Amino acid sequence: MQTNFSPEQLADPHVAESEKILRRCVHCGFCTATCPTYVVLGDELDSPRGRIYLIKDMLENGRAADSETVTHIDRCLSCLSCLTTCPSGVDYMHLVDHARVHIEQTYRRPFKDRLARSIIAATLPYPPRFRLALRAAGFARPLAGLLKRVPLLKTFGVMLDLAPNALPASRAAKPAVYAARGTPRGRVALLTGCAQPVLGPEINDATIRLLTGQGVEVVVAAGEGCCGALVHHMGREEQALQAARRNIDIWLKAAEEDGLDAIVITASGCGTTIKDYGHMLRLDPAYADKAAKVSALAKDITEYLAGLDLPEQGARGLTVAYHSACSMQHGQKITTAPKQLLKRAGFTVREPAEGHLCCGSAGTYNILQPEISAKLKARKVRNIEATKPDVIATGNIGCITQIASGTKIPILHTVELLDWAYGGPKPAEL
Amino acid sequence: MPETIGFLKPRQAVLDRRREIIADLADLLPEGCLISEERGLKPFETDAFLAYRRVPLAVVLPETTEQVAAVLKYCSHYGIPVVPRGAGTSLSGGAIPQEDAIVVGLSKMSRILDIDLFNRTATVQAGVTNLNISEAVSADGFFYAPDPSSQLACTIGGNIGMNSGGAHCLKYGVTTNNLLGVKMVLFDGTVIELGGKALDAPGYDLLGLVCGSEGQLGIVTEATVRLIAKPEGARPVLFGFASSEAAGSCVADIIGSGIIPVAIEFMDKPAIEICEAFAHAGYPLDVEALLIVEVEGSEPEMDAMLESIIEIARRHGVVTIKESQSALEAALIWKGRKSAFGATGRVADYICMDGTVPLSQLSYVLQRTGEIVSGYGLRVANVFHAGDGNMHPLILYNINDPEDAARAEAAGNDILKLCVDAGGCLTGEHGVGIEKRDLMLHQYSKADLNQQMAVRAAFDPQWLLNPSKVFPLEGRPAA
Numbered sequence: 075m076q077t078n079f080s081p082e083q084l085a086d087p088h089v090a091e092s093e094k095i096l097r098r099c100v101h102c103g104f105c106t107a108t109c110p111t112y113v114v115l116g117d118e119l120d121s122p123r124g125r126i127y128l129i130k131d132m133l134e135n136g137r138a139a140d141s142e143t144v145t146h147i148d149r150c151l152s153c154l155s156c157l158t159t160c161p162s163g164v165d166y167m168h169l170v171d172h173a174r175v176h177i178e179q180t181y182r183r184p185f186k187d188r189l190a191r192s193i194i195a196a197t198l199p200y201p202p203r204f205r206l207a208l209r210a211a212g213f214a215r216p217l218a219g220l221l222k223r224v225p226l227l228k229t230f231g232v233m234l235d236l237a238p239n240a241l242p243a244s245r246a247a248k249p250a251v252y253a254a255r256g257t258p259r260g261r262v263a264l265l266t267g268c269a270q271p272v273l274g275p276e277i278n279d280a281t282i283r284l285l286t287g288q289g290v291e292v293v294v295a296a297g298e299g300c301c302g303a304l305v306h307h308m309g310r311e312e313q314a315l316q317a318a319r320r321n322i323d324i325w326l327k328a329a330e331e332d333g334l335d336a337i338v339i340t341a342s343g344c345g346t347t348i349k350d351y352g353h354m355l356r357l358d359p360a361y362a363d364k365a366a367k368v369s370a371l372a373k374d375i376t377e378y379l380a381g382l383d384l385p386e387q388g389a390r391g392l393t394v395a396y397h398s399a400c401s402m403q404h405g406q407k408i409t410t411a412p413k414q415l416l417k418r419a420g421f422t423v424r425e426p427a428e429g430h431l432c433c434g435s436a437g438t439y440n441i442l443q444p445e446i447s448a449k450l451k452a453r454k455v456r457n458i459e460a461t462k463p464d465v466i467a468t469g470n471i472g473c474i475t476q477i478a479s480g481t482k483i484p485i486l487h488t489v490e491l492l493d494w495a496y497g498g499p500k501p502a503e504l
Numbered sequence: 505m506p507e508t509i510g511f512l513k514p515r516q517a518v519l520d521r522r523r524e525i526i527a528d529l530a531d532l533l534p535e536g537c538l539i540s541e542e543r544g545l546k547p548f549e550t551d552a553f554l555a556y557r558r559v560p561l562a563v564v565l566p567e568t569t570e571q572v573a574a575v576l577k578y579c580s581h582y583g584i585p586v587v588p589r590g591a592g593t594s595l596s597g598g599a600i601p602q603e604d605a606i607v608v609g610l611s612k613m614s615r616i617l618d619i620d621l622f623n624r625t626a627t628v629q630a631g632v633t634n635l636n637i638s639e640a641v642s643a644d645g646f647f648y649a650p651d652p653s654s655q656l657a658c659t660i661g662g663n664i665g666m667n668s669g670g671a672h673c674l675k676y677g678v679t680t681n682n683l684l685g686v687k688m689v690l691f692d693g694t695v696i697e698l699g700g701k702a703l704d705a706p707g708y709d710l711l712g713l714v715c716g717s718e719g720q721l722g723i724v725t726e727a728t729v730r731l732i733a734k735p736e737g738a739r740p741v742l743f744g745f746a747s748s749e750a751a752g753s754c755v756a757d758i759i760g761s762g763i764i765p766v767a768i769e770f771m772d773k774p775a776i777e778i779c780e781a782f783a784h785a786g787y788p789l790d791v792e793a794l795l796i797v798e799v800e801g802s803e804p805e806m807d808a809m810l811e812s813i814i815e816i817a818r819r820h821g822v823v824t825i826k827e828s829q830s831a832l833e834a835a836l837i838w839k840g841r842k843s844a845f846g847a848t849g850r851v852a853d854y855i856c857m858d859g860t861v862p863l864s865q866l867s868y869v870l871q872r873t874g875e876i877v878s879g880y881g882l883r884v885a886n887v888f889h890a891g892d893g894n895m896h897p898l899i900l901y902n903i904n905d906p907e908d909a910a911r912a913e914a915a916g917n918d919i920l921k922l923c924v925d926a927g928g929c930l931t932g933e934h935g936v937g938i939e940k941r942d943l944m945l946h947q948y949s950k951a952d953l954n955q956q957m958a959v960r961a962a963f964d965p966q967w968l969l970n971p972s973k974v975f976p977l978e979g980r981p982a983a
Contacts, residue, residue: 116612162849
């Protein structure tokens with residue numbers, strides 16, 4: 075695509091990168107077809123090609139973001155389905171990242187949006203605060219209907235609706251070294267994360283049990299925390315980079331002490347971001363190399379397990395609908411490993427139709443864009459239920475929370491099923 | 505780039521009434537179906553022929569045939585040009601608007617209305633994508649045959665506008681051979697129905713007229729298409745050659761001997777490299793030209809046909825023969841081929857030609873195409889439907905360099921003239937659009953063109969439907 079930037083504009087490395095990305099786009103339109111918001115809304119402005127055009131126009135003219143542009147960029151799920159579809163290799167991910175930062179820096183959102191975003195950014199990435207907020211939500215839930223009728227408070231009504239009814243007991247994996255059993259096969263660090271240990275602490279428990287049982291030592295490093303994805307997708311770049319630098323320091327220390335084969339991540343949304351640390355910090359001379367090192371070590375749990383060659387188990391007579399999280403299939407391009415692991419562990423695996431479409435969770439999207447999110451959830455649940463599964467498996471806590479709120483079929487993290495198959499306890503949901 | 509293709513001068517009277525028109529359109533449509541802000545209009549200024557751009561007056565995205573009719577009635581009453589748009593994947597600029605035009609986008613009309621397996625038809629809204637039709641009936645063993653490479657995204661409405669083809673049209677025919685009926689809104693708002701579920705309808709074949717009329721006779725809002733039973737099996741086979749000429753003459757010989765595979769696709773070395781980089785399909789990288797020949801039917805049928813094809817290929821010095829070993833491999837072979845144009849974006853900007861030539865001329869035209877493009881100091885990649893002689897040279901250039909762009913356009917014109925002079929035509933499946941409009945006089949005599957324009961005027965006497973397209977701006981009848 076033709077671009078029109080001045081040499082002065084291109085002196086900014088962020089603009090220079092976006093220009094390179096835009097030059098790849100040939101406007102073929104393939105991306106529109108697999109974009110969930112275009113499929114639902116039928117407006118090119120809510121498709122990757124439309125957004126690319128809006129971003130290009132905004133950046134070329136060096137203009138502050140305007141409400142029209144912001145509306146359509148905000149509606150982007152960052153599911154990255156377009157990245158999988160694009161034949162020309164347009165790096166939409168980093169283009170929209172740049173646009174979000176530009177919006178955050180040049181656009182003043184209406185008061186209610188600023189309030190909602192500030193609360194999200196100050197709560198979700200911090201497990202103690204998030205846990206407290208969810209407890210409070212339990213008490214406030216009867217107010218949800220009322221809040222949703224007041225425009226200023228609508229977001230909070232939606233948040234109350236999304237808060238789970240019961241919160242698992244607080245028992246996040248504690249910082250420690252979990253020793254391997256049997257023949258030692260490796261040593262990994264585990265990201266415990268932020269929202270996941272609050273909403274689904276069993277996931278990290280299952281991961282530690284499964285890995286140590288397979289001879290892998292697991293390090294939960296003290297001080298690690300949110301990977302930064304939540305604020306990164308809100309354009310709050312400095313906050314995101316701080317989170318990244320903190321985790322990088324902690325993991326590299328662990329790697330220097332006793333070596334690390336991988337940094338294992340059990341939420342694919344986080345995996346996509348940690349694998350991008352190298353890019354996010356490329357302009358930071360003190361961190362560029364370290365970040366690249368961490369990104370190279372980052373592995374989704376299923377990606378790591380695939381390398382362990384787990385033994386084949388007998389059939390369990392249980393049908394699993396595998397829902398591939400967008401961050402798994404589009405962000406990290408991990409498509410076959412989770413299904414193969416489940417099959418090998420004795421489960422019958424079904425793949426729902428329209429598997430490339432997002433469930434509408436997308437980080438904080440279900441809070442900030444509830445209408446579109448609800449449409450995508452209904453569509454996703456319909457496709458999953460059509461496969462008549464006993465249980466749904468997926469690799470991302472966001473999808474688990476979102477899909478669980480729309481179906482009675484139990485939904486688990488893939489690793490919980492694998493842990494069970496390889497000697498762990500039967501998940502309570504089954 | 506200095507534009508060599510002109511657009512009609514915007515009507516000042518329309519531009520002056522902009523605010524009023526937008527207010528009136530807002531009354532005709534539900535919320536969320538009108539785009540009128542400057543920022544929101546810009547992304548609609550072009551399609552996949554992106555060298556030319558015009559920001560429209562407004563974009564409407566109606567949800568029903570009635571809304572399309574209301575908008576057209578309004579526009580015809582006030583003399584406002586209208587440009588229909590499906591998915592905006594046109595390679596000839598068919599959906600590029602103009603400053604005084606209302607874009608009528610069909611993207612919200614994307615429902616499948618009826619699937620009638622007993623009669624083997626599907627009735628769909630115009631904004632349904634080509635591939636969605638096949639996917640909707642795939643589990644029942646059927647598909648919709650015409651398969652433009654952009655089938656993932658392009659809409660059936662756009663396919664009808666351009667009478668689109670595709671790789672598998674060698675056996676199954678193009679859109680017009682698979683279209684049974686349409687619901688269409690005329691410019692004055694009248695809704696008409698042409699054809700139906702039967703193979704032929706009494707009276708004039710107006711359906712044949714509408715298919716390929718590039719949105720100038722009306723706006724199709726619904727279509728009934730034929731469904732075809734999937735073959736028992738299908739197998740794409742890769743044939744590598746040491747030269748494009750050898751591959752070209754092999755194609756002519758296959759078809760000349762009376763064999764009609766489902767598809768014969770051609771790729772030259774630059775195209776092979778581009779597609780392999782995206783799809784990892786296992787195309788041979790050590791050959792100068794590649795044919796993807798697909799056969800289908802029962803195993804013995806496929807074996808027999810392949811045997812004859814291999815024998816012919818050997819006579820033309822085939823270097824490698826590789827059969828796909830699995831459904832996944834076959835899917836990758838097609839994914840690579842169908843993504844060829846987009847994937848070219850990895851190496852350069854391009855304009856894509858669409859000339860069609862008699863098969864006997866294939867080798868000659870290929871060779872001359874290479875000479876023409878290198879004569880302009882540019883590179884070319886060839887990837888096309890060889891079985892029906894429908895060539896798609898991709899002229900690679902740098903769109904940010906005005907001189908380069910002008911050279912690319914000039915080379916394109918020379919190639920299309922070459923195709924016509926070799927006994928072929930300007931466009932096999934992409935349509936005339938704006939891209940080939942001024943070459944229509946090279947293809948047709950004045951009398952031929954006048955007759956076509958008379959038909960157009962019978963539907964749209966004001967010449968306001970997709971007005972800058974298809975016919976040269978000079979020599980049109982006074983509206």
